[in-house]
Amino acid sequence: MKTRIPELRKQHKLSQEEMAMAVGVTRQTITSIECGKYVASLPLAYKIAKYFGLTIEEVFDFSEVEEI
Amino acid sequence: MKTRIPELRKQHKLSQEEMAMAVGVTRQTITSIECGKYVASLPLAYKIAKYFGLTIEEVFDFSEVEEI
DNA sequence: GAAAAATGCAAAGCGAACTTGACATAAAAT
DNA sequence: ATTTTATGTCAAGTTCGCTTTGCATTTTTC
Numbered sequence: 603m604k605t606r607i608p609e610l611r612k613q614h615k616l617s618q619e620e621m622a623m624a625v626g627v628t629r630q631t632i633t634s635i636e637c638g639k640y641v642a643s644l645p646l647a648y649k650i651a652k653y654f655g656l657t658i659e660e661v662f663d664f665s666e667v668e669e670i
Numbered sequence: 671m672k673t674r675i676p677e678l679r680k681q682h683k684l685s686q687e688e689m690a691m692a693v694g695v696t697r698q699t700i701t702s703i704e705c706g707k708y709v710a711s712l713p714l715a716y717k718i719a720k721y722f723g724l725t726i727e728e729v730f731d732f733s734e735v736e737e738i
Numbered sequence: 739g740a741a742a743a744a745t746g747c748a749a750a751g752c753g754a755a756c757t758t759g760a761c762a763t764a765a766a767a768t
Numbered sequence: 769a770t771t772t773t774a775t776g777t778c779a780a781g782t783t784c785g786c787t788t789t790g791c792a793t794t795t796t797t798c
Binding site for chain 1: 745746754
Binding site for chain 4: 697705707
């Protein structure tokens, strides 16, 4: 799943490690999410969005989630 | 995690099974999420919110997610 | 150009999300 | 009252989110 995380991190001049600590996961988790290796859990998605003062929908790209 | 799913289902007069099929999971998944047995994945949370024309934040209660 | 910081990637392990199938009870309909 | 529909729950299995550790490569800084 695509996300705006790399873009938002760069805007805020944050490394993956700083951000990972801020939201309570390891750096590898952030790397894996940024590289599309897997999709964040709902609570983590919330923490990341909140960290940037955005909504989940503003950070994560759901355009490829099967439409109902 | 608390959700407004039971309330929204009742407003729309939907059974767990109808809703489960609509969002592409089994009835047990909806039951388990409603009963707090586990937390929906991010894509499923999105599908459920979209199904009711709401945002994820409007359907799921993040008040107990550890604040940053 | 060398040192330091940041990122990518791999493997093994644990617990969580979801499935299938099946049973029990509760609520609604006729 | 009996049938049907809706909900809760249990167990076993698969896949996925996340961790830990560790190494390789890229980017930054001095």
